[in-house]
Amino acid sequence: MRAEIIAVGTELLLGQIVNTNAQYLSRGLAELGIDVYYQTVVGDNKERLMQAIGIARGRADLLVFTGGLGPTLDDLTRDALAEYVGRGIGLHEPTMEKIMNMFASRGGAFVESNRRQAMLIEGATPLRNDTGLAVGNALTVDGISYLLLPGPPREMKPMFDNDGSAWLKEQLGPSAALHSVMMKFAGIGESMLEDLLIDLIREQQDPTIAPYAKEGEVAVRVSTKATDADEAARKLEGTLVEIRRRTREYLYAEDDVPIEAAVVRMLTQQQRTLTLAESCTGGMLSGLVTTIPGSAVVYKGGIVSYSNEVKMKQLGVSRELLEGPGAPGAISAETAAVMAEGMRAAADSDFALSVTGNAGPSAAEDKPVGLVYVGLAERGGVTRVEKLQLSGDREGIRLRAAKRALYMLWQSLSGQG
Amino acid sequence: MRAEIIAVGTELLLGQIVNTNAQYLSRGLAELGIDVYYQTVVGDNKERLMQAIGIARGRADLLVFTGGLGPTLDDLTRDALAEYVGRGIGLHEPTMEKIMNMFASRGGAFVESNRRQAMLIEGATPLRNDTGLAVGNALTVDGISYLLLPGPPREMKPMFDNDGSAWLKEQLGPSAALHSVMMKFAGIGESMLEDLLIDLIREQQDPTIAPYAKEGEVAVRVSTKATDADEAARKLEGTLVEIRRRTREYLYAEDDVPIEAAVVRMLTQQQRTLTLAESCTGGMLSGLVTTIPGSAVVYKGGIVSYSNEVKMKQLGVSRELLEGPGAPGAISAETAAVMAEGMRAAADSDFALSVTGNAGPSAAEDKPVGLVYVGLAERGGVTRVEKLQLSGDREGIRLRAAKRALYMLWQSLSGQG
Incomplete structure (x- = not known):
């Protein structure tokens, strides 16, 4: 499966915020064994958004959108995609109920535009939003899959990790997913660590070995594709043992902690x-x-x-x-x-x-x-x-x-x- | 001028790093009065990079690249663009000298692949790199302008701010650029500040008033287009005075400092x-x-x-x-x-x-x-x-x-x- 991430929001194009969502989704998709070939950012403009959809459909079979599911007229992602695939839009009752309850408990007057956040493209699977109001959409049309996620990271992340990932796994079937171990090192620089592992890195096939460096820390991600955790553990073991043997005095954790x-x-x-x-x-x-x-x-x-x-x-x-x-x-x-x-x-x-x-x-x-x-x-x-x-x-x-x-x-x- | 930012690097698609360069460039281009319509991320793959160039040429008249100017065979941006516009590549002697001097002073053996960092597309203006080795490229072909910047932020930022911006201003001519004042507030939340300024924000035309919030701070950017600083100051003055009057007890700076x-x-x-x-x-x-x-x-x-x-x-x-x-x-x-x-x-x-x-x-x-x-x-x-x-x-x-x-x-x- 080849994916393209499309982040929708003029604030990204103005440089007001950093597109951290693209990183989060890229990493998450990689862990599911899905290759990301492009990331695109487009503003809150229906015409340009539809053009972006058209281009992405030509080079990917999964389009993951983030942003543009909110209550305002600027929030166009759902409408643009529905129009593109020629489907209608209907109300998702459970979400509508949740929105009404929220307004009731806050004691404020219901604002009509909030109804937009409960809208679902015809035939789409709703994705639960535990940290916000807008419901996510997941659907497949003509062999191309679409995942619509909210823009705010605190809504997008749990929705992707829970309902979004589950839906994607269903589409992928029982195929192999990426399993990996993050090995974290201190007291050693990136190039010195690479020197210690250079032959392993050069000869790597399966598992793969990817060095990382950020914020004063160095890491190596060791990954393989497997259908379950046991198979993954068996495939990773030899490489992990060899890296441990060579880096004992610097290896402080085998999970992604500082x-x-x-x-x-x-x-x-x-x-x-x-x-x-x-x-x-x-x-x-x-x-x-x-x-x-x-x-x-x-x-x-x-x-x-x-x-x-x-x-x-x-x-x-x-x-x-x-x-x-x-x-x-x-x-x-x-x-x-x-x-x-x-x-x-x-x-x-x-x-x-x-x-x-x-x-x-x-x-x-x-x-x-x-x-x-x-x-x-x-x-x-x-x-x-x-x-x-x-x-x-x-x-x-x-x-x-x-x-x-x-x-x-x-x-x-x-x-x- | 409509711009597209193209960040090149597989590490972005794998989610190993966040595309902070896109934000930095978007903001910088906005300040020059250049609209960014799309941001694209593509991996270190010549074919897909050339496809991205083709798409961007069809919807922008300025393409700003970041990444892919380094010494390794993975660094393809210069080669791909030269091939696309049908131009050769030549050695930029001053950069080559700098690289040789660097190797001489370090006492290490010169690695042939470093020569790649001194390469310039025929007819391109070199952009000085004060914090690294790879020379930047700026050129206009068939009415479309291209700016090639390095990927590491500590090289990209000064190159864009210095030679890159200067070259862009030349291309723009004496047209109006965006001038803005960043007003920084403390002791007040974003929504309360918006309440204080809501009528100004609603009725804004010129100057524009954009609220920001990040990392525990709130800001308002007041902007106008003008041909010089004096004209900008005259156009901004009335709005600044009114905002100051309403927010005196929270306004701690009129520049972008914490x-x-x-x-x-x-x-x-x-x-x-x-x-x-x-x-x-x-x-x-x-x-x-x-x-x-x-x-x-x-x-x-x-x-x-x-x-x-x-x-x-x-x-x-x-x-x-x-x-x-x-x-x-x-x-x-x-x-x-x-x-x-x-x-x-x-x-x-x-x-x-x-x-x-x-x-x-x-x-x-x-x-x-x-x-x-x-x-x-x-x-x-x-x-x-x-x-x-x-x-x-x-x-x-x-x-x-x-x-x-x-x-x-x-x-x-x-x-x-």
Whole structure:
């Protein structure tokens, strides 16, 4: 099955929003074993939308639409497709009831245009919308399948994942779907990881091996087509074992979680606590850890020591270390070590991580942009400090420094430190 | 001029990356007064790429490509377009020299395939690449203009903003371009802001008024077409004055900066310092402030008091306030006030902001998800606390709480507190 994704909305063409829906759907379709050959974006204009449908019908046998199912006259996707395939439109009673109930419970007057959201193309299967009002449509006409999904991601995603995927699987029949394992790595760059796996990547046929890199993390997706999970596991096993053998010291998870989630999981299992002392990352590391629900159990808190004053007063870094000719300065291995040790002692945690460096845009203390020290203090253990020379812009340097600190902690927690 | 954006790359079709380039280019083209009617994504496949070119030529007079200018055999955009328009390809000597120099300085062996990045379609204008190797191409054939830009955003953006835009302006001649002012608001939601401006939005013709909302911030873009900045200023003035009059207490900037940048700017002007005490935002607020270059001058540091222990020890919150039956607890106005006051006193800063609340996913201290208190302590001033009931997911609640805290500080700094 060859698919084309058609996102409908003038706000996309004006650059007001990013087309994240296309990515989400592309990934989801790939997982179902459906190839996406084109993505198209077209505005809220019936003529141009119908032209886009015509072009897509000529080069795909599945058209997945997102956007244009709302209540306003700008929302044209359903009408345009119905006209294109020569079918009428009828009211989907359960959706209409839901809309009326919503208005009743809110106590507002029913606005007639909301009726549009309950409309279904003749013969189409309704797709449930658990997070909004507009009902989705799925239909096949003349051998071409159409999936109509809402535009707002919070409605589109669950509808695609639930009723949309189920309908697509029915169309595909018992054919093989894509099964994959996402292997996540830290402490290693994309090119170095590729070097370690280069022969596997070159010779890959089935399973396939696809490296990814984003937001300071590196991943490899290992995929195969199989009719069920057991068959998939058998086909994937050999490749997974070989990759594990070569990358043991960097492989922190075999599901798509960030390193902060892996670290919080291990701290929780080991019932150990963490504190953070941040200078150049300025709270970003703490922000990453606390994105993880349940982090409050293991993360006690931290100090952002952006000024030397706070480094001295709150973390016990001595003035001699920070100031005066010949002193190592705030951006130094010595300061990173004392920050971590001071933080750990002050809050009596099992671990403390520290980060100090220059994230740019200009030199500080005559130290180059990208020079960062990360420290790890451990109760009853030896304090470790790593020196990094990172490239990229301010945000990139901060993010990579934070991820590197989490990797140091992961090494200790997994007994590889 | 009607444009189509064609992003080339199989990684987009697999959903491995989001097509942020399309948004960036759409916005940039709109600012030049160029309408974008379609965005297309096609894989690294010459045949399908040439088909896409053919379709785009039939419905646009400017085709802007991104991706496919790199060194590998997968990078096909230049070759496909040259073949389509029947032109040869030649070496762009200055780019070739730059590539050779880069290899010489790195000390690595020159890889022949890199020569591809210095190739230019016959008669094309080269577009300088300050952040990478591949040279851009700009040319007009049979009344249709083509702009070829690299795929990596850090190369594409500066090339489009510099040589790309300049070349497009030449093609457009002295015609009117879009001039706009971005007005940024805090402390107000999108729908409330729309209510304040609804008659202006309904009756808008020239200038146009477009509301935006993203990442906890609300904006309005006021735009008009004009041949120069003076004419634009005259045409925009009346609308800007009226919007300012209605929104004074929320309007924090008339350029596209986040509230944290406005706050750092005002603190710097007023030579005042800030510290932060965060609970549920967990360092995110501090992370936002320190994204701003130069924030180190006014931001002394902060404490992430994720545990009650840290609240007591580092911020001087009393056990009676936090624990025991009938105590207000960590999520309370009282605790928010003491956190801010304790932080300010400990670091002797002019201001301290505090945030404590429940960002979810489940209730804490029997307090509902989304209940957040933000506090502001000021040297010699009265401590203020605001109670918020925020909706959304964990990240959304944290972000909106952080932005609200910054708004409180902005109010004080601008004399509206």
